[in-house]
Amino acid sequence: DAKTTQPPSMDCAEGRAANLPCNHSTISGNEYxxxxxxxxxxxxxxxxxxxxxxxxxxxxxLIITEDRKSSTxxxxxxxxxxxxxxxxxxxxxxxxNKLVFGAGTILRVKS
Amino acid sequence: xxGVTQTPKHLITAxxxxxxxxxxxxxxxxxxxxxxxxxxxxxxxxxxxxxxEERAKGNILERFxxxxxxxxxxxxxxxxxxxxxxxxxxxxxxxxAGGSGSGGTDxxxxxxxxxxxxx
Numbered sequence: 550d551a552k553t554t555q556p557p558s559m560d561c562a563e564g565r566a567a568n569l570p571c572n573h574s575t576i577s578g579n580e581y582x583x584x585x586x587x588x589x590x591x592x593x594x595x596x597x598x599x600x601x602x603x604x605x606x607x608x609x610x611l612i613i614t615e616d617r618k619s620s621t622x623x624x625x626x627x628x629x630x631x632x633x634x635x636x637x638x639x640x641x642x643x644x645x646n647k648l649v650f651g652a653g654t655i656l657r658v659k660s
Numbered sequence: 661x662x663g664v665t666q667t668p669k670h671l672i673t674a675x676x677x678x679x680x681x682x683x684x685x686x687x688x689x690x691x692x693x694x695x696x697x698x699x700x701x702x703x704x705x706x707x708x709x710x711x712x713e714e715r716a717k718g719n720i721l722e723r724f725x726x727x728x729x730x731x732x733x734x735x736x737x738x739x740x741x742x743x744x745x746x747x748x749x750x751x752x753x754x755x756x757a758g759g760s761g762s763g764g765t766d767x768x769x770x771x772x773x774x775x776x777x778x779x
Contacts, residue, residue, distance in 0.1 A: 592752075593750070
């Protein structure tokens with residue numbers, strides 16, 4: 550029952566920005582957008598999250614549209630080590646909540 | 661390194677057996693979550709514990725059980741194992757169960773996982 554839609558795969562040239570889209574048209578007002586990635590069967594790695602404002606940290610930037618129905622994760626200078634499955638998750642992340650993972654986007658960074 | 665540790669890294673056992681997976685949360689985290697990742701089902705939430713008490717349950721089989729101890733580490737017990745139980749099992753931890761204290765967010769940090777192979 551994932552509430553997000555992501556493209557199954559994307560390619561990106563090394564050194565270029567990787568822009569990963571996510572649609573979450575049924576997001577409710579108190580739900581956050583979270584991004585995780587999983588590199589080759591390792592544990593999912595937290596990247597960034599946001600509610601309605603754009604967010605940036607040392608790993609990535611998150612751009613959320615004004616209507617909050619979609620968002621884009623931006624990796625500013627992709628490297629080969631960024632090749633992974635990227636998951637966009639919307640969640641209240643409150644008491645007793647769980648993360649619902651969809652299929653995610655396989656990002657392949659190529660030299 | 662997320663700060664969440666899981667042991668063992670790999671486990672190979674036979675059908676019908678019982679195994680225990682262990683998870684130590686990040687220092688200061690009170691909540692522990694267990695997830696299963698199999699090839700055909702993707703990442704699925706199993707169960708959450710907060711400060712020793714069960715908080716939420718997902719699609720966890722009756723043959724599976726978990727607990728969180730006073731030192732906050734958690735164990736996932738899998739019994740009467742079947743071939744289909746072969747999967748990666750991840751533990752995650754977070755500061756608390758969410759709510760006003762975390763501003764409505766409670767980021768989960770995942771461990772490296774235990775790969776279970778049932779032969």
